Amino acid sequence: MIQTVLEPNHLGIAPGQRLNAAEFYQLCMTYPDQSLELTANGELIIVSPVGGIGGAQEASLIGQVWAWNATKKLGQVFSSSTIFRLPNGAHRSPDVAWVKLGRWQTLTEIERQKFPPLCPDFVIELRSPSDRLIVLQEKMQEYLANGCHLAWLIDLQNQQIEIYRPGLACETQSLPTRLEGGELLPGLVMTIN
Structure with missing residues (x-):
């Protein structure tokens, strides 16, 4: 994008x-x-909107997280059309987002209908060919600073994934790779090619 x-x-x-x-x-x-x-x-x-390849990749990622969540019922999954109102005042729309069920349920009906006033617990950003990497890396740091617990930046151009967690250095893995959700997303396993 x-x-x-x-x-x-x-x-x-x-x-x-x-x-x-x-x-x-x-x-x-x-x-x-x-x-x-x-x-x-x-x-x-x-x-900007994504092209066909990017849209298919985004749909696959959302589908995998949604399928996992449908069996675990631990939270709510959101698409890139959802804008979140972060605590720092930014309004962001990650490509894939997940919020713990308890946090989602504390919001009022109006807060759920508009732009939810919270930072997702888990986000995925998929780098498009036109995206500047540094801009997405700064966005990932912004998510962490606002309460996100796990963030994946999938960079197909460089064939790598950057994994962000609070208080830890960014971890980079080469593609293809197998990613696990850990304690936050127990049982979530995604293979990214």
């Missing part, structure tokens, strides 16, 4: 204007066909 900071005039935003959570939500409702994110300092980011 190409991530670009939008020029404010493209969406009727005054130059230099920073958006708050309510304004960002309204903007997303006004432009439902536009995939948007918001940085912690209020900068608007447009996320």
